[in-house]
Amino acid sequence: MSSQVHGAQKFDKAKRAETVFSEEAMKTAQTIISRYPEGKQKSALLPILHLAQAEFGGWLSPETMDYVASILKIRPVEVFEVASFYTMYNLKPMGKCVLEVCQTSSCWLNGAEDIVKYIEKKLNIKVGETTKDGMFSLKVAECLGSCGTAPMLQCGASYHENLTYEKVDAILETYKNEGRLRSYTDLDYKNTL
């Protein structure tokens, strides 16, 4: 998993002290926590990690995870265990737009490999890498549930389906011009482009 890290990580106490949700994010977090019975606030961990990833630059640093643990009143190790289990949490810094190209059966049958090669060539990076300007990271993903509209890629909350090289060009162009971090939690998702 290209976005994962192995071995023990450094922990920066100063950085941890600066890691605090904005007022709005905190409100969202409290709403999420309120969905679960008293004492079961750990259940909110997955959604809150998504929130934290979007709030703190598109990845989960050890400091961010430690902060999340403090909000949910659980041990930091429980957060590390969970965050590293799931594929959507980046444990190292990524580009602002993480392009995840599905590569499983139906997408493969419809040319996913060619789409990956095309993006690699166009952005001059390999799968698992980030462009020098920090704009794009390229990943491959396992089945994203878009088999009937293959090939496809996901970027943040948006599904881009029935991909052609021209469509890829348009997506990259648009995102580059917008120039902002794209997260799974974005409200302005688009699944046509």
Added chain:
Amino acid sequence: MGRKLLIHNDKVPGINTLEVYRAHGGYASVEKALKTMQPDQVTDEVKKSGLRGRGGAGFPTGMKWSFLAKPEGVPRYLVCNADESEPGTFKDRYLMEKIPHALIEGMITSSFALGAKQSYIYIRGEYFYVARILEAAIAEAYAAGWLGKNILGTDFSHDCYVQVGGGAYICGEETALLESLEGKRGNPRIKPPFPAVAGLWGCPTVVNNVETIAAVVPIVNMGGEEYAKIGVGKSTGTKLISASGHINKPGVYEIELGITVEEFIYSEEYCGGIRNGKKLKAVVAGGSSVPILPTELILKTAKGEPRLMTYESLSDGGFQTGTMLGSGGFIAMDEDTSIVKNLFTFSRFYHHESCGQCSPCREGTGWMEKILKKFLDGTANESDVDLLWDIQSKIEGKTICPLGEAAAWPVAAAIRHFKHEFIEIAQKKKFVDISHYDRLNKIRA
């Protein structure tokens, strides 16, 4: 045209809103159930309907509901499994995205039957935007009094929440889903106890697939007996099929269980045949984990009878000559497809998705992927086919959860029906792998 009960209104503009959904008969099942029925009567109707779990296992829903323990003073939960991740399956996404209220309505009616005051829809994290659509629908439902306290003035109150996952196929396994919903790693639990006794936070819980819960709506509206008239034998009602691969019209189709596979593939109403004028080579009929079948066996059973889209007919002949309806993820492959390479994408998938709890799956899935990679690289030997066979046999049935079988079956079936392809590659005869992108865009042009 076959009857449609779930997505018949999918093209109606604004059907995602409560107003339009209601204007097309939405929430009638809640009215009927809450005002005129006892909870057990709803369960009885579901039993009578013969509805079977639409997530893949096909377990009778009414029976699953009746297993739910009901100790005094302990909350019970309904959890919707919207973690649709089985390769080839995208029907739940379609249903939730187009008609979110169909699921919400099903959640309320089903929760009434089960006596659940809270329910959760656990949706895969990648479907974040669909979770937004569901949340908007839930907000509308609260505002209109379909959710919340004393629904329709009765003493039934209900809260429904959406929770997003973090990216893990294994969370489609119901106990892994519950772990994940509790904020933990998605490790399947060791059973027993089953969720019906100790599920979410240790409380009795029913976990049902999106389509299963949505199907409760027409069942309550029309009555279980009426619903059971649709279909063949123990395969009652309609089923959403996700069709993909080398067909002319990929997409989600609602079929009456019992149409022939041939009709499904070749009729204009459904897949519209194989594209580019190619011949069909093989089909994975029920999502990546079910056995792949070559054309002759998917169209006709070993006995020569036409194969039907039903639980029974698709599994006719066992794994020797049959397959499974599974989740209804229908992937068709044309004559130029490399079965070995398709299998490689499956094995890579299962390797990637193994949770790592138990040793056969943790170590075996990666091993199989590595051997299959040798076939792609042209370094495989004939003995590798036997080794693959042996490894899959040592995973199957030895694991905590069904991911072991899901990883083993596709390997076994590919070798069973297409062994010659493995051998040809091992013997360094030509390896067919043309660009699928070029083929696709030939049609688009």
Added chain:
Amino acid sequence: MKVTIDGIEIDVPKGTTILQAARMIGQEVAPPTMCYYSSLKTSGGYCRTCIVKVTQGSAANPTPMPKPVASCRTEVMDGMVVENVTNKDVLEARKGVVEFLLVNHPLDCPVCDQAGECSLQDLGYGHGAATTRYEFPRREFERIDIGKYVQLHMNRCIMCFRCVKVAEQLTDNRVHGVMHRGDAAEISTYIENVIENDFSGNVIDVCPVGALTDKTFRFKSRVWFTKPVDASCDCKKCSGKVRLWMKGEEVLRVTARKDQWGEAEEFICNTCRFDRKKTSDWKIEGPTKVDRHSVISQNHYNHLNELKVQVLKQQKALGFMDINKRP
């Protein structure tokens, strides 16, 4: 409740697992275990080495169970019939499990401090195949120190999760756990951090392989050159009942006392384990009665008792090779 395991019937209380029942009968029919640990709650079920075939579910419902079950996590039913060493499929499946466990194991036994008391060595010896069919590079991790006294050698780990359960159940602040998933999963602290806790040393005792070893014993001696002696002391933190591993008058290592299944009878504190390395720290009770687990015991338990004869007779009738004889 009556349960029959490999043709031998035993009466056990309700709630007994198949494994516990088999252990009550004796080591001849007891399935091997790698992840189960009786004193750790929710342990077991993961490694799949203890799988057995249930040929009759119960007297009331005699249907056989369709798949092999993990004996450590399956409770017996009255009238249940179980096959372990008298079922060829079970032994073949177990051979498969051993192979899976060894796929990514470095097999560095010559330089591993666990050698001689390693459950994986014993398991491989008793149930594995003589050669490997795995031809790919093995998974590799950096060695890390977790705390002053414990070294984590992740390459050797077989993911039994016992050490995590020890930390969870014996200490009040678990700082290590399972990171990542599938065959990329690892035991780690994630943060560069030391495990500082009075009972952290017990992770060494529960580790079935050489993944967690005692740094104070590192490369001091092969275990079979040391002599186990039971000793005790007045300890404020734990019972003080330990086992000393001695060479001459020197205490090379202190561990918990382990029973015949290789499980600690009582967990001990770090002071006893790491800091009391002089004979004068201890009241010596006498040489340890040699258990089944260690290679030192090789010649002590191989006698043919009645149970062994009974099992061998059944195996012979089924056309088995003597699994205890190597080609």
